[in-house]
Amino acid sequence: MMVLAVESSGTVAAVAVANSDKLVGEFFLDHRRTHSQQLLPLLEGLLNSLDMELGDMDIFAVSNGPGSFTGLRIGISTVKALGQALDKPVVGVPTLDGLAYNLIPREGLICPIMDARREQVYTSIYRSGSSTHSIGAGLERLDEYMAIPVGALIEKLKAYNEPVLFNGDGVIPYWEIIREEMGEKAHRSSITHMMQRASSIACLALEMAHSGLTQNYMELVPFYLRKSQAEQKFGL
Amino acid sequence: MSYFDRMKDKIKNIEAKKEVIILGIETSCDETSAAVVRNGREVLGHKIASQIELHRKYGGVVPEIASRKHVEVINPLIDETVKEADIPLSEMDGIAVTYGPGLVGALLVGVATAKALAFGLETPLIGVHHIEGHISANYIVHKNLEPPFLCLVVSGGHSHLVGVMDYGRYEILGQTLDDAAGEAYDKIARTLKLGYPGGPVIDRLAQQGDPHFVEYPRPYIKDPHYNFSFSGLKTAVINHLHSMDQRGQKYRVEDIAASFQQAVVDVLVDKTIKAAEDTRSQRIVLAGGVAANSALKTQLGNRCREKGMELYYPTPLLCTDNGAMIASAGYYKLRRGLVSDLTLNAIPGLPLA
Numbered sequence: 001m002m003v004l005a006v007e008s009s010g011t012v013a014a015v016a017v018a019n020s021d022k023l024v025g026e027f028f029l030d031h032r033r034t035h036s037q038q039l040l041p042l043l044e045g046l047l048n049s050l051d052m053e054l055g056d057m058d059i060f061a062v063s064n065g066p067g068s069f070t071g072l073r074i075g076i077s078t079v080k081a082l083g084q085a086l087d088k089p090v091v092g093v094p095t096l097d098g099l100a101y102n103l104i105p106r107e108g109l110i111c112p113i114m115d116a117r118r119e120q121v122y123t124s125i126y127r128s129g130s131s132t133h134s135i136g137a138g139l140e141r142l143d144e145y146m147a148i149p150v151g152a153l154i155e156k157l158k159a160y161n162e163p164v165l166f167n168g169d170g171v172i173p174y175w176e177i178i179r180e181e182m183g184e185k186a187h188r189s190s191i192t193h194m195m196q197r198a199s200s201i202a203c204l205a206l207e208m209a210h211s212g213l214t215q216n217y218m219e220l221v222p223f224y225l226r227k228s229q230a231e232q233k234f235g236l
Numbered sequence: 237m238s239y240f241d242r243m244k245d246k247i248k249n250i251e252a253k254k255e256v257i258i259l260g261i262e263t264s265c266d267e268t269s270a271a272v273v274r275n276g277r278e279v280l281g282h283k284i285a286s287q288i289e290l291h292r293k294y295g296g297v298v299p300e301i302a303s304r305k306h307v308e309v310i311n312p313l314i315d316e317t318v319k320e321a322d323i324p325l326s327e328m329d330g331i332a333v334t335y336g337p338g339l340v341g342a343l344l345v346g347v348a349t350a351k352a353l354a355f356g357l358e359t360p361l362i363g364v365h366h367i368e369g370h371i372s373a374n375y376i377v378h379k380n381l382e383p384p385f386l387c388l389v390v391s392g393g394h395s396h397l398v399g400v401m402d403y404g405r406y407e408i409l410g411q412t413l414d415d416a417a418g419e420a421y422d423k424i425a426r427t428l429k430l431g432y433p434g435g436p437v438i439d440r441l442a443q444q445g446d447p448h449f450v451e452y453p454r455p456y457i458k459d460p461h462y463n464f465s466f467s468g469l470k471t472a473v474i475n476h477l478h479s480m481d482q483r484g485q486k487y488r489v490e491d492i493a494a495s496f497q498q499a500v501v502d503v504l505v506d507k508t509i510k511a512a513e514d515t516r517s518q519r520i521v522l523a524g525g526v527a528a529n530s531a532l533k534t535q536l537g538n539r540c541r542e543k544g545m546e547l548y549y550p551t552p553l554l555c556t557d558n559g560a561m562i563a564s565a566g567y568y569k570l571r572r573g574l575v576s577d578l579t580l581n582a583i584p585g586l587p588l589a
Contacts, residue, residue, distance in 0.1 A: 034581075036344055036347065038579075054355070054356055069300060070303070073341070073344060073345055073348070074344055074348045077344070078348045078352040080307075080349070080352075081349045081351075081352035082355075084353065085325065085353050085355075085357045086356050217311055222307060228298065228300035229300065230298040230301060234293070234294070
């Protein structure tokens with residue numbers, strides 16, 4: 001089974017092709033936020049480099065949130081239309097699961113944090129190598145997908161009293177606070193595993209497809225996690 | 237060979253093709269729309285999903301809500317459209333999409349969808365200017381209409397006097413220097429607590445009012461240029477309402493609506509006729525949401541008759557934002573070999589010429 005995955009939920013624009021045995025190819029840019037212009041040329045470039053066509057793909061996958069509302073819509077609109085044009089199934093992979101996947105296997109906890117503005121982070125808490133595989137690939141999610149202040153996250157993590165490995169673009173603005181509160185228990189990932197990777201989305205999509213979690217292009221929707229500001233103001 | 241090179245190859249013989257079928261996609265504001273159009277003139281399938289109800293409680297379009305809705309509805313809408321046309325998606329000769337001007341988040345949904353569809357279907361991608369689309373709506377309604385002609389484009393976001401020299405060749409003769417005509421309608425409707433959108437309700441009330449109850453200012457009407465300004469008129473109406481309210485003076489909303497509308501229509505009609513005379517245009521074409529306004533159509537029609545000019549305007553459905561007009565404009569761009577590459581981006585302030 002061959003999957004083409006797209007990642008545009010944050011500052012990264014990336015595409016990857018993988019099958020059950022290996023990662024076949026991956027293009028990754030974390031340079032300028034011009035996802036609308038970059039994404040399709042990246043995709044075409046990767047396929048050309050691999051001497052492959054869209055028709056060789058069995059599934060199209062996308063990082064479906066949370067993240068930048070606009071970034072999510074660019075990736076999801078792209079993958080929905082690819083599914084529609086080629087009449088192939090699609091998979092929406094939670095962005096935080098993708099980030100956690102970057103860091104397995106790992107003793108202790110894994111905590112991706114994405115800068116969600118307004119002094120909050122998008123986050124959840126994961127454990128690898130667990131016997132109960134709630135996500136697959138040896139990754140278990142221990143909490144909800146959340147948009148919370150980093151202080152609230154630290155309180156949750158302290159209760160586990162275990163080492164925690166962090167990644168995501170929230171590490172940079174919040175590292176000092178985390179380190180101050182958690183001391184030696186807090187670790188940050190290497191730069192190579194810090195940001196969203198299309199390869200992780202591709203691998204999780206394959207796991208999800210094996211569990212029958214593919215969707216029709218009509219069913220795939222962004223997972224915003226937050227309402228629009230107008231809806232929040234109106235208390236809807 | 238890249239997708240773009242393959243597409244340029246593919247359209248080399250487009251002139252020889254008897255039937256060219258274009259899928260048009262429009263998501264620049266609060267309407268999601270798709271259409272299948274044959275040879276730029278004949279609508280085979282057309283769907284418009286309006287979001288007006290969704291935005292009404294906010295008193296105007298909320299960009300984030302509009303963008304979210306576009307993502308939800310665009311793909312099934314395209315499916316329904318091709319089903320109505322009874323032509324499979326794989327047989328489209330091109331995918332045309334509005335890439336500006338408009339709300340950037342809303343435009344991006346259409347652009348990303350169109351790009352992936354075009355790439356996935358191995359068919360040309362055609363980026364279309366929203367106003368070019370509005371002008372082209374007339375090609376669908378008036379089968380024999382061809383450039384050159386003078387076009388007045390008036391909508392919630394635009395007020396332009398455009399010389400249409402040829403398909404895709406435009407000269408901007410004049411435009412609004414501040415608010416668009418439709419924008420002024422929306423703001424006056426909000427002040428009068430008539431809800432959103434303002435155009436249709438003011439037009440309806442105006443028919444029962446006295447257009448000369450108050451003589452509001454007619455900005456620039458005597459000036460030699462063809463530019464518009466509706467911000468001053470809007471302020472004059474709002475100030476007038478406030479001063480009547482303060483003095484406890486009663487008034488009929490119908491009279492205010494009629495007087496405001498008369499000022500707008502007077503300016504639009506005078507400037508358009510003047511531009512037509514100066515450029516020796518015998519044909520005047522209306523386009524955009526405000527082209528559905530009854531007073532504008534009637535009064536411009538009367539003046540055209542006096543002057544021996546012909547007036548064309550789209551059906552009310554094709555005055556709103558719609559995919560058919562984008563498909564039509566896309567057809568004429570394709571005929572001229574103007575296809576887009578995969579870097580096509582949404583450009584909120586895209587200029588027409």
